[in-house]
Amino acid sequence: MKIVILDGFTANPGDLSWAELEALGQVTVYERTLPSETVARAAEADMVLTNKVVVSKEVMDQLPHLKYIGVLATGYNVVDVEAAHQRGIIVTNVPAYSTESVAQMVFAHLLTVTNRTEHYAQENRQGRWSRNADFCYWDFSHMELAGKTFGIVGLGNIGRRVAEIALAFGMKVKAVSSKTTLPAGIEKVSLEALLATADVLSLHCPLTDSTRHLINADTLAKMKSSAILINTGRGSLIDDQAVADALADGRLAAFCADVLTQEPPLADNPLLKLPNAFITPHIAWASKEARVRLIQVATNNVRAFLSGTPQNVV
Incomplete structure (x- = not known):
């Protein structure tokens, strides 16, 4: 499975590890992704993880391999969930971590x-x-x-x-x-x-x-x-x-x-x-303990999807 993280820096600026996620597939991590870069970076991805990068209907239309979108947050307004459902794409979030x-x-x-x-x-x-x-x-x-x-x-x-x-x-x-x-x-x-x-x-x-x-x-x-x-x-x-x-x-x-x-x-x-x-600059969620939980639950969400029993589906 090809897994692309579109904006991994805020959750993990280098003090944490993606190792557990990397054990589940071929992972590419981008620190930040501009809207104009989203499609090119996710073009071959089976799974996309995003925090604030928007994954719209128009973006999904250009990602033929996409099967899963994992939101690295509780709120999932960055994803057009209805469009994802119509395409059979599973969308998950990370509730209550912060x-x-x-x-x-x-x-x-x-x-x-x-x-x-x-x-x-x-x-x-x-x-x-x-x-x-x-x-x-x-x-x-x-x-x-x-x-x-x-x-x-x-x-x-x-x-x-x-x-x-x-x-x-x-x-x-x-x-x-x-x-x-x-x-x-x-x-x-x-x-x-x-x-x-x-x-x-x-x-x-x-x-x-x-x-x-x-x-x-x-x-x-x-x-x-x-x-x-x-x-x-x-x-x-x-x-x-x-x-x-x-x-x-x-x-x-x-x-x-x-x-x-x-x-x-x-x-x-x-x-x-x-x-x-x-x-304060939107940092209430960003304690190290909360970010550890965020990455752990996001990884578990991917693992559950791959095993055929997706969790935290929105």
Whole structure:
């Protein structure tokens, strides 16, 4: 079997191994693939693995040997799944590999806002504490999480784990969810009620037509001006300009995000320069432990397909 990995660098920039996958077939790994290069690189492939490289109907039409597409991620919007199904091409993904890492990033962002440890560490590297007249100083009003309301939109694997951590901090947890029954300690509420009461609002719902720009000028107007908004889901869950305007006008205290609508973002994205916007470059999923799981499950998906019992099929 000829296996082509179209964009292997982000999952494995060199600190991990493809050896188990290489034992299953003839593997060619490309660090990155431009759209114009996809067909030529996959022309002889029986199996293609992709993270962000789009495999469209038009691409599939030009790949006569293709039998399998493995997405090196949980989301599989980069593949035209309907077109694949029509051609008898199996498509798989890697569910739940990054739950712990993404949940951890949510609270890394939140604690950045509430405690500003990096700010003080940088100040003290420059000698500020040593020059201080008192035994301590602070530049921000710090916030204690216990007793505050943590709002969650979407209670999938990550949303539930985030809820557990918020409860461990002593927070009240409320959620918008399609589920009828929620885990103990989580109050099910409407979106309107969540917007009005959340001190922290964290987005964990899938991106659909109904959730695109879920956070916009209208919904921001219903939130507390002291609220902290966190997005580690999908960039387009928020309207970038509306959030930037709310931050600049003092109608939103802080915005934390690991995802943006366009990635990499344009240099003039207004969120990048605001002092109360805290943006990380889509790395919540990328702990070494999560990437090890990602490659292991992706390899197991290939192995299962070759044995005639495909798993994690979408």
